[in-house]
Amino acid sequence: QLQLVESGGGLAQPGGSLRLSCAASGFRWPYYAVGWFRQAPGKEREGISCISSRGGSTNYADSVKGRFTISRDNAKNTVYLQMNSLKPEDTAVYYCGADRRSTGCSVASVYEYWGQGTQVTVSS
Numbered sequence: 001q002l003q004l005v006e007s008g009g010g011l012a013q014p015g016g017s018l019r020l021s022c023a024a025s026g027f028r029w030p031y032y033a034v035g036w037f038r039q040a041p042g043k044e045r046e047g048i049s050c051i052s053s054r055g056g057s058t059n060y061a062d063s064v065k066g067r068f069t070i071s072r073d074n075a076k077n078t079v080y081l082q083m084n085s086l087k088p089e090d091t092a093v094y095y096c097g098a099d100r101r102s103t104g105c106s107v108a109s110v111y112e113y114w115g116q117g118t119q120v121t122v123s124s
Helices: none
Strands: 003-007 010-012 018-025 032-039 046-051 058-060 068-073 078-083 092-100 118-122
Touching (some): 032 068, 046 068, 058 068
Antiparallel strands (some): 032 046, 068 078
């Protein structure tokens, strides 16, 4: 069964850090670019970062650039999102998605697989 599972969300203080994980099972992970998305209440889903299938290419939305870092470990079928200098406006449900493509990545692509999401709340 093809599955993506996010973990690592929780409550953080402003200025704090969290690391999200996106673990895959049931498909050939190294053939897929992975994106991180978030959706806050009452807002549209926002693509915030992505990483190519082999990790050589990454992209970030301006809203997280310089604060978030995406990485992947294909041996563990896992992609990570290190989130530093968190702000209250980072509060959202965070999702990962998988996009089968051989080069590059884009949060504007049509992602075939999605996780169930993990809640991130930034509050003092």
